[in-house]
Structure formats: C-alpha cells, structure tokens
Amino acid sequence: MLLSRLMIFNQREEECRQMEAYFEGSGYGVICCSDLDELMEMISKGRHKPEVFVFYIDDSGRRGYEIIEKIRAVSDVAIIVISKDIRLDTQLYAYSKRIDDYMEDPVPLPLLEAHIEAILRRFSEKKLSVETVGAITIDYESRKIYLDGNVLKVTAKEFDLMEYFIKHKGMILSRDKILDSVWGYDYIGGYRSVDTLVKKLRAKLTKEYPYIQTVYGVGYCFDV
Numbered sequence: 001m002l003l004s005r006l007m008i009f010n011q012r013e014e015e016c017r018q019m020e021a022y023f024e025g026s027g028y029g030v031i032c033c034s035d036l037d038e039l040m041e042m043i044s045k046g047r048h049k050p051e052v053f054v055f056y057i058d059d060s061g062r063r064g065y066e067i068i069e070k071i072r073a074v075s076d077v078a079i080i081v082i083s084k085d086i087r088l089d090t091q092l093y094a095y096s097k098r099i100d101d102y103m104e105d106p107v108p109l110p111l112l113e114a115h116i117e118a119i120l121r122r123f124s125e126k127k128l129s130v131e132t133v134g135a136i137t138i139d140y141e142s143r144k145i146y147l148d149g150n151v152l153k154v155t156a157k158e159f160d161l162m163e164y165f166i167k168h169k170g171m172i173l174s175r176d177k178i179l180d181s182v183w184g185y186d187y188i189g190g191y192r193s194v195d196t197l198v199k200k201l202r203a204k205l206t207k208e209y210p211y212i213q214t215v216y217g218v219g220y221c222f223d224v
Contacts, residue, residue: 004120005029007050009039011058022109027171036063043070050077052116057083068097078119082107133166134224135209152204161197165212165222174219
C-alpha cells in the first residue's frame with residue numbers, strides 16, 4: 001500500500017523518468033508525463049487522483065498556467081511549480097493561480113521531497129486530529145496513543161516515531177530517512193537509535209500487533 005501519489009509533469013522526458021524512479025524508490029506512487037496534450041487528456045478524463053502535482057513550467061509558459069487553472073477548478077490537489085523563472089512578478093502570478101509552492105529549477109530531488117512531505121504533513125494535519133490504524137488510535141493534539149482503547153505510555157520520541165510510521169503506512173522507510181525525519185538532519189547518532197526505539201515500540205504493541213516489520217538491509221515498514 002502506498003501512502004501518497006504524485007503526478008509529475010516535466011517536458012524533459014529523461015529527467016522526468018529519473019524523478020519517477022527516485023520517488024518510487026521513496027515509496028510514492030508516481031504518474032510521470034512529458035507531453036502537454038497527454039496531460040490535458042488525463043485531466044479532462046479525470047484519470048489519476050494524486051495528492052501532489054509537481055509541474056515544471058518550461059517552454060509551456062502561459063499554457064502551463066492555463067492547465068493549472070483547469071486542475072484547480074476541479075481539484076484541491078497540492079500543486080508545486082518548478083521554473084527557471086524566479087522573477088517576483090512571475091512567482092506572484094503563479095501564486096495567483098492558487099498553487100502551494102514555487103521552487104527554482106534545477107531543484108535537488110531530496111529538497112523537493114522535503115517540500116512534498118511538508119505539504120502532505122500540513123494537509124494531513126488539517127484533515128485529521130485523531131487517526132485510527134488497525135488497533136492503534138493516535139491523537140495528534142493531545143499526543144496520546146491508544147492500543148485497543150487503552151492508553152500506551154510512550155516517550156515524546158516514541159510518539160514522534162509512531163506518528164511518522166502511521167503517516168507513512170505501507171512505505172518502506174530506510175534508517176537514514178527515519179533518522180532525518182524523526183531525529184533531524186543535525187542528529188549525530190546512528191542507526192542504533194532507530195533500532196532501539198523500534199524495539200521499544202514493538203514491545204509496547206506486543207506480539208499481538210506486529211505492525212512494524214523489518215525490511216532487511218533497508219529499514220522498516222509499518223502496516224496493518
């Protein structure tokens with residue numbers, strides 16, 4: 001099961017495929033398109049319903065923004081525009097079309113992924129304050145976790161890790177990605193911190209709920 005679906009429009013086909021491979025490797029479902037007419041057909045037929053739409057404005061110019069208007073008319077999908085044109089008036093014009101983010105081309109893919117995750121997190125927080133997955137209920141506002149209706153005693157970091165797992169349910173998560181997302185990029189500890197905290201969470205979930213699975217040689221996957 002994939003947590004989020006991305007649609008990427010980039011007229012540089014080889015680059016588009018590289019992006020597709022990168023984000024699929026991060027666990028996303030990806031639809032990649034390099035042709036404006038094909039993209040228009042997808043939109044008109046209502047095919048695919050991504051959570052985030054990454055749109056490269058290259059030589060498509062104003063036609064690209066016309067497509068964004070059409071998308072926004074029928075969907076509240078998050079839209080990220082990437083362009084070499086970083087003039088203030090161009091960016092203001094883009095935001096007038098109700099996009100969610102504007103980034104300069106070229107953009108490093110890890111940075112783009114961080115922007116995507118931030119947008120997904122913001123959208124998720126707007127939608128849910130309490131979420132139930134299997135036997136687990138997590139209350140994001142009170143920062144409490146319930147297992148079969150009973151409160152689990154967890155530390156702040158254990159809560160952060162469980163929240164990260166739940167928001168990335170079904171995705172294979174490397175230890176590096178978990179470290180960066182839960183402990184922060186400037187954390188100087190190693191993989192042992194992740195493994196130790198996972199062991200503690202597993203013990204609290206008991207063997208009856210083996211939701212946190214080890215993906216050998218990579219990291220972990222949370223699913224029910």
